[in-house]
Amino acid sequence: MAAQAQDVAQAGTVRFTLDGQDIEARGDETIWQAARRHGVEIPHLCYKPDQEGLRADGNCRVCMCEIEGERLLQPSCWRKPVNGMQVRTRSDRVRHAQKMVLELLQADMPDEAYVADSRLEHWVRTLEVGTPRFSPRVQPAADLSHPAIAVNLAACIQCTLCVRACREVQGNDVIGFALRGGEAHIEFDMDDPMGASTCVGCGECVAACPTGALSNAGVPPDQQHAWQGQETEVAT
Numbered sequence: 001m002a003a004q005a006q007d008v009a010q011a012g013t014v015r016f017t018l019d020g021q022d023i024e025a026r027g028d029e030t031i032w033q034a035a036r037r038h039g040v041e042i043p044h045l046c047y048k049p050d051q052e053g054l055r056a057d058g059n060c061r062v063c064m065c066e067i068e069g070e071r072l073l074q075p076s077c078w079r080k081p082v083n084g085m086q087v088r089t090r091s092d093r094v095r096h097a098q099k100m101v102l103e104l105l106q107a108d109m110p111d112e113a114y115v116a117d118s119r120l121e122h123w124v125r126t127l128e129v130g131t132p133r134f135s136p137r138v139q140p141a142a143d144l145s146h147p148a149i150a151v152n153l154a155a156c157i158q159c160t161l162c163v164r165a166c167r168e169v170q171g172n173d174v175i176g177f178a179l180r181g182g183e184a185h186i187e188f189d190m191d192d193p194m195g196a197s198t199c200v201g202c203g204e205c206v207a208a209c210p211t212g213a214l215s216n217a218g219v220p221p222d223q224q225h226a227w228q229g230q231e232t233e234v235a236t
């Protein structure tokens with residue numbers, strides 16, 4: 001009976017190579033999840049595995065990895081391994097791509113920080129991304145109309161974690177992602193000020209936001225941290 005159970009467990013696993021190390025992915029695990037279980041933390045921003053219910057979306061592209069035989073880099077938070085796959089998460093090509101994403105996002109960040117140590121800051125620091133070489137976008141105005149949540153979309157990286165937190169975790173569906181390209185932005189209900197929207201102030205979006213674009217109103221930046229140190233450090 002025990003041997004039977006073991007056979008079932010082995011049938012649900014995948015063996016692949018991660019940065020030269022032979023590892024095993026269980027069940028439905030992505031490359032990112034299998035890597036973390038083996039002590040490798042791949043950069044991530046639009047994915048927050050430590051907040052219950054938030055699925056991966058594969059949109060920020062900071063978790064890119066290289067797969068032997070494939071021309072394009074792949075998002076490790078989304079891509080699942082198959083037997084024999086050879087994955088690299090720290091090669092020069094991968095690090096260049098990850099750092100470029102971080103530099104582009106960092107270029108848009110306002111001088112003012114809304115939380116003391118954002119998850120974006122954490123990865124910029126960890127991967128030693130230098131001063132951005134790109135011009136910032138035109139920054140949207142702050143929306144301080146809500147008594148509990150401050151909205152500073154100048155720091156928004158459009159990761160949509162807040163949309164998933166509001167819609168899929170809390171079932172409130174107040175936050176949406178409107179328009180496309182350079183006009184794309186986070187909105188509340190029909191682009192209402194947050195204080196006039198149907199937001200109930202649950203705070204799920206604030207907990208999810210990796211940059212402080214959504215933060216606790218009236219709380220000084222040094223008393224709120226988007227980077228909560230729950231995740232293991234990345235090996236560089």
Ligand code: SF4
Binds near residue numbers: 161
């Ligand atoms: S407000 Fe925060 S959580 Fe929402 S899309 Fe922007 S950066 Fe992501």
Ligand code: FES
Binds near residue numbers: 045062076
């Ligand atoms: S963390 Fe994988 S695409 Fe954003």
